[in-house]
Amino acid sequence: MNQIQIPKENPMRARRLFTILAVLLSFAVVAAACGDSGGGDDNAEGQTTAPAAEDGGEVTTTVADGGASGDTFLVGKFADACDSFKDQVTVPDDFNIGLVTDIGKINDGTFNEGVYKGFAAAAECFGLENRFIETASEADYVTNLNSILDDNPEVVVTVGFMLASDTLEQAQAHPDVKYVGVDQFQPEYPDNYVGVLAADDQGGCMMGGFAGTLTESNVVGVVAGVEAVPPVVRFANAFKHCAELANPDVDVRIVYHESFTDVTGGAATAEQMLGEGADVIFGAGGPTGSSGIKTAAAKGAWVIGVDTDEYYTTFEGGAIEGADKLATSAIKDVGLGVFNQIAMALTGEFQSGIFTLTAANGGMDYAPAHDADLPADAVKALEDFRAGLADGSISTGVDPITGQPLDG
Incomplete structure (x- = not known):
């Protein structure tokens, strides 16, 4: 075949x-x-x-x-x-x-x-x-x-x-x-x-390992979509698990929303997370998440997109304020x-x-940094997590169906 x-x-x-x-x-x-x-x-x-x-x-x-x-x-x-x-x-x-x-x-x-x-x-x-x-x-x-x-x-x-x-x-x-x-x-x-x-959990894990290494404040956030939608839960919980693998001291804040199109709520959540000390924000929830990372980037925080390369969409190819703070995006091909x-x-x-x-066949991957000037250790962590997921040496820590954390 x-x-x-x-x-x-x-x-x-x-x-x-x-x-x-x-x-x-x-x-x-x-x-x-x-x-x-x-x-x-x-x-x-x-x-x-x-x-x-x-x-x-x-x-x-x-x-x-x-x-x-x-x-x-x-x-x-x-x-x-x-x-x-x-x-x-x-x-x-x-x-x-x-x-x-x-x-x-x-x-x-x-x-x-x-x-x-x-x-x-x-x-x-x-x-x-x-x-x-x-x-x-x-x-x-x-x-x-x-x-x-x-x-x-x-x-x-x-x-x-x-x-x-x-x-x-x-x-x-x-x-x-x-x-x-x-x-x-x-x-x-x-x-x-x-x-x-x-394998949304693999995308979330890649981004979590990256964020856990990138953060300086040890507080990172996820502006998530609808909790009833399983991929959103898989993204968020795997992000948390792998951020903690990379950085045991990290505090991961996850906020779900009632709609994928709540741009006002997404922006407000991002502002709240920044006020709580977060310096890396992952948007995982359509325009709700995108509005969150757009707001956070404009205020100087690192941000991470999802599904497509948000440099070309949310940040209009670098034309939007904060494009240089978009560190990467989790890509579903x-x-x-x-x-x-x-x-x-x-x-x-x-x-x-x-x-x-999956990560193994290249269907779950990450986008380039574009205008972002990233520290070398974070770049290395991102590739290490991708490679580990591809060869099976890293687990996402969540059930691949429900997205709920695995025991132990």
Whole structure:
């Protein structure tokens, strides 16, 4: 079975040459689920907007030959992935794909955007007709999942933990459609449903070990999203465990919020943590967390992003005050996982079950420091924790399903 080896992308350590090989990426049952969400900019140029779905999100048709302003999506890892599969694939004339986002937009700088890039790269690589629906509210989930079927897609990608139950029902009701659920764990998957999951606890552990070394005050904080969402708990508790591994004297403050879009609350929590002496803040909760790190960075604290490289999103490529205080971000390479599953559907090798992103296969990784001038010991700790998680010598200290601390 051909699958894509997810590359490592760590510019903070000695750079490697990255190639994506068509090799077996093992499936492991790591329960992960998340619904990072948030607002974003208007739709990028090079896309045409169709009428909105009734009571649903915005319906947009992507262009197969590029992204914003005609730029291609087939760069870097996606270009290599396309090369590894394209000669093996004969695309049926009527093969098309669909995407339903979690609350937010495809250019909102969150999980939605990472998934969309992989979706759009696959559409461009294989010349696929495609359509996406941007979800406006939780009440729109079922409407949007029904609307995406209007074009009779062969593959439907859905984003986030909050869509898991509805996606399962759709997969059971439409056995001829293949469903790719990002961050969606199910005890059992129908034959037409795969969950692209991430070992969120490994990302949290990497960031915790880094923060525990980086802090000078020995107080660090996590501006977290919704506690009922398991990936958030895994991120936060693994962060705490590994911060304490790196620095037994560290005091880790974790504050959860009722929404992923509580930007006011996220900022207020960060200010409170700074007032309590925290000098490193990890944002793990969509725009809620992002507002926290934006506030903390502007006040001179070190901050850590999540899911995507927040230098390019929250800090607008260095244009926002405090960009030089963004130390790194915990990266989930969900886009390449989505590309992989669409390619597997085309080759006839699609398998139900779980496709897991880990430190070992490069699916959980860290972003470069960009403008931040980091101490050498913290940089070393970050890579040491990544490598230890990859080879199994470091444990995250939490249950990989619930995120609750392990005994002992």
